[in-house]
Amino acid sequence: MAWKRVVSMKALEVAGGSFAARVDNEVVFIAKSGNNLYAMDAVCSHAKCILGKYDAEKNQVQCFCHKAVFDVKTGRMLEPPFVAPNAMMDKMGKKTFAVRENEGFIEVDLEQSGN
Numbered sequence: 001m002a003w004k005r006v007v008s009m010k011a012l013e014v015a016g017g018s019f020a021a022r023v024d025n026e027v028v029f030i031a032k033s034g035n036n037l038y039a040m041d042a043v044c045s046h047a048k049c050i051l052g053k054y055d056a057e058k059n060q061v062q063c064f065c066h067k068a069v070f071d072v073k074t075g076r077m078l079e080p081p082f083v084a085p086n087a088m089m090d091k092m093g094k095k096t097f098a099v100r101e102n103e104g105f106i107e108v109d110l111e112q113s114g115n
């Protein structure tokens, strides 16, 4: 286990509940829904844009570029990019990572899955 401190809980709140940040060689999308924290690979599997527009009620993030939608908890692609409606969504999911709050900061462990 290698927990990495990413951002303060206060900064996440100010950012509106979601945030993308570089952690080592990954760009990680972090989101808070109620008391739950989620972390997933923030690079869209379609054309590598950075996710996105977070919907806390549905716990989904939408890619800004072509509107693909991902489940933040599982990393599954839920809706394909509008420019590739026949995309193989079952093969386009993203990695999730373990995430926790520790002393007012959000930490992720890139070696552990969030599922």
Ligand code: FES
Pocket (backbone or CB within 6 Å): 044, 045, 046, 047, 048, 049, 063, 064, 065, 066, 067, 068, 080, 081, 082
């Ligand atoms: S890059 Fe994300 S939907 Fe196209």
